[in-house]
Amino acid sequence: MKSTIREKQFAESSRDNLVKQLISVNEQLEQFAYVASHDLREPLRIIVCFTELLAKEYGDKIDETGRNYMEINRQAAKKMELMVANLLEYGRLGQGVDRLTKTDCNEALKQALEALRESIKSSKAEIQHAPLPTIMADPIHMARLFQNLIGNALKYQRPGKPPVIRVAVSEKEVQWQFSVIDNGIGIEKVYLDSIFAPFKRLHTDDQYAGTGIGLAICKRIVEEFGGSIWAESKPDQGSTFFFTLPKREE
Numbered sequence: 001m002k003s004t005i006r007e008k009q010f011a012e013s014s015r016d017n018l019v020k021q022l023i024s025v026n027e028q029l030e031q032f033a034y035v036a037s038h039d040l041r042e043p044l045r046i047i048v049c050f051t052e053l054l055a056k057e058y059g060d061k062i063d064e065t066g067r068n069y070m071e072i073n074r075q076a077a078k079k080m081e082l083m084v085a086n087l088l089e090y091g092r093l094g095q096g097v098d099r100l101t102k103t104d105c106n107e108a109l110k111q112a113l114e115a116l117r118e119s120i121k122s123s124k125a126e127i128q129h130a131p132l133p134t135i136m137a138d139p140i141h142m143a144r145l146f147q148n149l150i151g152n153a154l155k156y157q158r159p160g161k162p163p164v165i166r167v168a169v170s171e172k173e174v175q176w177q178f179s180v181i182d183n184g185i186g187i188e189k190v191y192l193d194s195i196f197a198p199f200k201r202l203h204t205d206d207q208y209a210g211t212g213i214g215l216a217i218c219k220r221i222v223e224e225f226g227g228s229i230w231a232e233s234k235p236d237q238g239s240t241f242f243f244t245l246p247k248r249e250e
């Protein structure tokens with residue numbers, strides 16, 4: 001009997017140690033990614049700057065093939081700059097959650113739509129939304145969530161089909177459940193989980209431009225505030241992205 005208790009205690013303490021080690025390794029990895037992306041910014045900025053200068057000042061002394069190579073270089077450096085900026089934003093999200101304040105979700109949505117104004121206009125999108133609640137959240141992150149999800153709904157559209165996007169909310173017992181519904185290209189079932197991983201993309205830049213970090217940022221924001229995010233979809237018909245946020249006292 002005694003030895004069974006001792007074995008149980010031993011198993012529990014090994015498990016606790018393992019969890020602690022995992023948390024610590026995870027934090028170190030996040031810190032590493034943050035520092036690496038921060039330090040990469042400067043040399044990248046120099047590459048972009050001098051590739052542009054080279055094209056401007058020596059472009060006429062180089063033949064067309066050379067100019068093509070320079071342009072490919074410039075585009076790759078620009079893309080990397082964007083990815084590094086995204087990675088930094090992703091890393092910064094892990095730095096503290098004590099910014100909960102009374103947040104009018106209508107206001108957060110308005111800000112997101114304002115940021116997306118050009119693509120809403122050019123795609124002739126119709127955006128519908130129910131009145132949204134005021135909840136305890138972070139207004140900047142709330143706007144970011146809407147912006148990333150609606151931005152994707154605008155981008156992943158079927159050619160010639162104007163986007164119709166709906167933002168809805170339902171009040172559950174202990175949480176708010178938001179959804180962003182689109183009529184776009186949809187997502188195959190096998191990818192519905194992996195799309196939330198950083199830099200996971202299902203398309204090339206020629207098809208749809210992007211860096212693959214938008215949904216990872218959404219996941220990180222939602223989870224940091226104690227909620228969850230997932231997607232349901234029918235290929236060629238559309239997708240719905242759901243996220244929940246716990247109800248909290250003011």
Ligand code: ADP
Pocket residue numbers: 148152153156182184185186187195196200201202203209210211212213214215216239
């Ligand atoms: P990005 O849009 O920069 O590629 P995201 O992290 O926002 O990065 O999205 C990851 C992938 O999930 C996208 O590359 C796309 O394949 C898929 N995806 C996201 N939103 C939608 C959507 N509304 N409809 C169809 N596919 C989507």
